[in-house]
Each structure stands twice: as structure tokens, then as C-alpha cells.
Amino acid sequence: MFTEIRDITALNKEEVLALHIADNQQDFIESTQQCLDEAKDDRRFIPVGLYKEDIPVGFAMYGVFPHEDDTQRVWLDRYLIDERYQHKGLGKYFLQQLISFLQTKYNCQKIFLSVYDNNKVAIQLYKKFGFAFNGELDEKGEKVMVREVVAHDDN
Template sequence: MLITLKAVTNENYEPICLLDVSNEQEDYVASNTWSLVEAAYNENYTVRAIYCEDEPVGFFMWVQESPIKISIWRFMIDQRHQNKGIGREALSLALTEIKQTQSITEIGICYNPNNPVAKDFYFSFGFIEIGMDEDNEDMLALIHLKEE
């Protein structure tokens, strides 16, 4: 099972927009369509389609918030493709790509603290919880990269 990240283009944006999570997960992630609109009209937003072989199965969006920090704002795997290890491989690929950005020393992510799987999943990649966001809705977690 080959997992890759690809740019979202005019050739593949429609199937990316059709990907969806389960009803129980809808409160945890924005729609891919909305995320693509956000990225089109804001600087420093990067979007990637997650592919399993030749099929789009998920989506990422990350934002360079400062010269030293990139935050993953969106990460989803379509409900038909969850629990297959795709998310783990895709996040590993995304982190590798993000780490190539010059001057980055922090990678952030936020998630709903009521999401039972998120904390352990992100912790396994090195994310450490730093507290709730300013709205007290989402848990913030960071990876601190070593300066070279």
C-alpha cells in the first residue's frame, strides 16, 4: 500500500472535496472544500491530497504562522479508508515535508480534547500538549525541532 502526498490541482480538487468523515467526526474537522477556499485566498497555506496508490483518500492543510512555526490546521482521512494505517503514514510524510522548510523550529497541531484517539496518536509522533487554545475549545500540541 503506497501512501503519497500530492499537490491539489485543477485535475484532482473535485475528488478531494468529496472526501468525508463519519457523522461522529464532523465536529472535529472542517470540510475540504472550505479548506481549499481558505488556502486559495491566504498566503502561507499549503494543501496536500493524501493518496493510497492512485486513489485520493485524505487531505492536509498546514499554515506557516511565523518564521519559526508551521501548524497543521487540517488533517482528515475519508471514512471509507480509516483504520488502515493510512493516517499514520500520511502524517509521517507531512512532517517530513514540513521539516524541509527553512527556519522552522516548531510544528503545531490542535485537536478537540474530547477526541479519544487524537492525544495518543499525536503523542506517538512527538507532539506535546501545551494547553488549550485562546477560545478554550481545542488542545494545542507542539513538536520542538532541534536547531542544527
């Protein structure tokens, strides 16, 4: 299976904007348009398309942000698989790819994300990949999860 994490450019922006989640997931994550608008306003956000065999199947946004303890935190800020491609193992597959990508790109010890506590499917997925709640809430009231990055992780 040929897969790729691609930057969003003028060439693929429209196909990324066509990605949609299921109706029952709408309250859990912003639309790709909202994400791209946010990334345009705040250059710390880096949006990417997730591709399988040259077809856009998902979207993610990441970045490095300062924390109140004067450290820098690597965030996997948004993550979705289009509803047409859910339940095919791509959520697990691309989460592992993104973890490896962020670890390599930033040589980080921890990766952070946030999730609404009623998003049970996402929480279950993140826990399978070693994310755990750290007791913090983000500015939107989402619970923060963190994954300690270890060398040679086979998760």
C-alpha cells in the first residue's frame, strides 16, 4: 500500500476540502475548511493531507507550541479519516505514520493531542497507541493526552 503525508498546496487544496467526517462526528473536530483557515491565520499550524494510492483519505494538522512552563510542545492538533474510508484500518495506520513522522521531524520526547471526553472511539484509538490523559484541559475544554516517545516503538 503506497501512502503519503502531503503538504496542502494549491494543487491539492480542493480535494482536501472535499474530505468529510460522519454526521455523528461533527461535534468532535472542525471541518477541513476551518482547519485551513486557522492554519492561514496561525502559521504554527501545519496542515497535511493523508493519501493512499494517490487518493486523499484523511487530514491532520500539527505544530509546535510554547507551553506555560517555557517548554515547546509538539501537538497532533487535528486528525480525521474521511467517512468513506473509515473502518478500513486507515485510522490506526495513519496515526502510527503521523507519530513516526512527528518523532523524526522534531526529535521530540512527547506528542500531545486533545480530545473531547465523549469522543470514545478516538480515545480508544489514542490509548492503543500509548496516549494517556495528563489531567490538563486545552483552551476549548478538551482533555489533553500525551504520548511518551520512545526509541524503537513498535506500537
